[in-house]
Amino acid sequence: MPPGITTFAADAPTLSAANTGFMLICSALVMVMTPALAFFYGGMVRVKSTLNMLMMSFISLGIVTILWVLYGFSLAFGTDIGSFIGWSSDFAGLSGIGVTQLWDGYTIPVYVFAVFQLMFAVLTPALISGALADRVKFTSWALFITLWVTVVYFPVAHWVWGAGGWLYELGVIDFAGGTAVHINAGAAALGVILVIGKRVGFKKDPMRPHSLPLVMLGAGLLWFGWFGFNAGSWLGNDDGVGAVMFVNTQVATAAAMLAWLGYEKLRHGSFTTLGAASGAVAGLVAITPSGGAVSPLGAIAVGAIAGVLCAMAVGLKYRFGYDDSLDVVGVHLVGGVAGSLLVGLFATGGVQSDAKGLFYGGGLEQLGKQAVGVFAVLAYSLVVSAVLALILDKTIGMRVEEDDEVSGIDQVEHAETAYDFSGAGGGLSTRSTPPGPGTSPAPTNKKVDA
Template sequence: MKHRNIGIVSGRSNILLRPEGTALFLVLFLAAGTVLARPALAAAGDAVDTGDTAFLLVASALVMLMTPGLAFFYGGMVRQKNVLGIIMQCLAAMALISVQWVLWGYSLAFGLDHFHLLGGLDWAGFRGVGLEPNPVYAATIPHQVFAMFQLMFAIITPALIIGAFAERMRFPAFLLFTLMWATLVYDPLAHWVWGAGGWLRELGALDFAGGTVVHISAGVAGLVCALVLGRRRDYGRIPLPPHNLPMTVLGATLLWFGWFGFNAGSALGANGLAGNAFVTTNTAAGAAILGWLAVEWLLHGKPTALGAASGAVAGLVAITPAAGFVTPPAALVIGGIGGAVCCFSVAVAKVKLGYDDSLDAFGCHGVGGTWGAIATGIFATKAVNPAGADGLLYGNAHLLGVQVVGVAAAWIFTSIVTYGILKVVSLLTPLRVTAEEEEAGLDLSQHGESAYPDTGLAALDVAEGKRVTAPGELAVNWMASQGNPAGAGILRQE
């Protein structure tokens, strides 16, 4: 059980010369300077179990694969002029959090407890994170392996938020937001739930693999971002269909594949509990697809491939906090309800309320994670995991109350701090691209390249009733309009 480069040109000036770029690199390099001391790594002792260690290394690699899978899942759902923007944000999150986690993130999340709210900096720069196990967290695997497994969770969590503000956040703002959010939201919340001494852990809250820490936090943060940034310019005015559904389905299956490492790996050993988590994970995903498609069929008259892919993700989200605490029949219920509830949230609630959660980060992760955390309080049983607790179904209503407290705390904390971070970032750099940049797409305006250079944006723009320059000229004209002498002419798009 788990208790647990940049040389970006944006517009006409290099980000390294801008305040936000200077601030970002100053923080990283000053932090690096505080951890230059190189403590000796202890030799691996007899307590290390090679089977458990191998299992966690593979599980870590599976979870790492989920972020590229997310890039495909999200990338296929946006318009083709924004697909590289999505992929770049996911890759940037992988790079940025990999550095942040070593410098201070892991220590804040899992280090020596301070007031039951946050870890200290004792392990900053991985000082003291060596080759011997840390019995507080994982008694049979090297401390470094445990830390790297946790890193993969820290990477994908801010990446999930991307789906809420897709197609409209500036890349410099994204970098600053991601760094601050990981430090000020993810790390404290991880300590609350999984860190030794964390107040939710001490209260008895159960979160096997990240329903509260990962999915609720990312989903709620996504909703806040969507509300603060506002709708896309074309939202509600013209259809905004996914540009490549096969790409989205591929991403969903990569997520499903990686999720076995996400959930089964959270047993922290090659054992029966990992096997149970594997079974419940797959069962919930299948049930959620059926639940999503049933609601979609009733509402719209047809089941869709996008709905099936989204349903799988919704079920995987819902079972995550419960995977190591519930039986396979309970996973059927959790997944089926999770798929249906998330579909209703996306197809009905979002439309009624009018917010633009571009790729349904809140609808799948915020809603699905909330249901999963509450369902854990209902269906958990010590028959599956003696280190857990019995839930409401087994005569213990107290656990359900604790789970509700954990959900409420995550919602409130994430909402307030995320809003504050966005306001601070907005003082350093604009959060949102300009109207002209949004029209051209983030691929060109933020990165100066196109995912489909042979076709450009012509097919999509013609479908939207717009007249554009020849596809081969589009990137050149955009760069020229931004002052790049390599191009000539002005981007023409009506």
């Protein structure tokens, strides 16, 4: 994603209605990704946690939006301070921005750039929530989001995309968020779960998805919204780079889905719907940083490699004993690392920049830069996220009580349940009068462990 750049007055751009409209549509598509993620995660948990999983994503829309307006946009994209953070008083509260004021070097208003970036900021902490299913207090989660975006996401966004950010100045390529979004969220998820521990019954009780159709719906909507996420990150549609990114998004996602299913068939003997959905998401994650640097053939390689690596990685939680509930680490962290590093191998030098990867004659230089970006973001997010979780856990507490977790977090935290099986059209029928002679007695409702 290109940050703002300075141009001379003679070649200063003018507002483009076409690019402005295109970017507003892309912003709406990225917004859809957060409720899509809620459906994707919501279908993967047990019935008793469905609403909580939905709410852990939806609350990010509220919290991060307000923080972004107050100070987040200024911290991420304001004037650089020491290559680590930004600040511009005009951006604080979005109070000093003219209606037609353009983002430096581009043909879209600052307001459009700000709202597009807002949707990225909303989605990123929502990604973390999948690792924490079934066991986190909703109030603690809301406070964690507030703290995390302030001290982790906003600074990292500046490092990667902000003019003057140290990773941007180093030349790290991250077209749409492999480091700033996916590695950032995946590392944070790992840091938090190492602090809060495992779910009750982890590796003992069955914890299967309660609604695979809901998972597939969420994955499909994520795939749809991701076109705005990726193609929109060039901030315009004048030179064809966004079109290449659009094509590569589709190609890599398809390749990753097929690769995951192939691995799954060889390893476990079945093609599963969960595998198809997870493979698609793995491909989307991996092509996010790399799609503006590789060819469509390179996108096939990126997707296929990520599909296999992520399919292998999701089983590591059982080997090493960390409870990543919905495979955020296995898909987003591993997929983000793979996609970011593969830029150093498959970058053609003919799309978003002239930087070439190893397989195109560029040597190891770009791969080294990518590795610095990957491990800097991973380490920072992992450590700071763990510290934030530890502070919250030792003060207000991060986890619900064990009995509440077993009985169901939806009822405890939200006083609701996802499905009402007692009404007409579902569940067991009831009688207002005793059964007549010769009829069977009314069935007895029995408690079922969801």
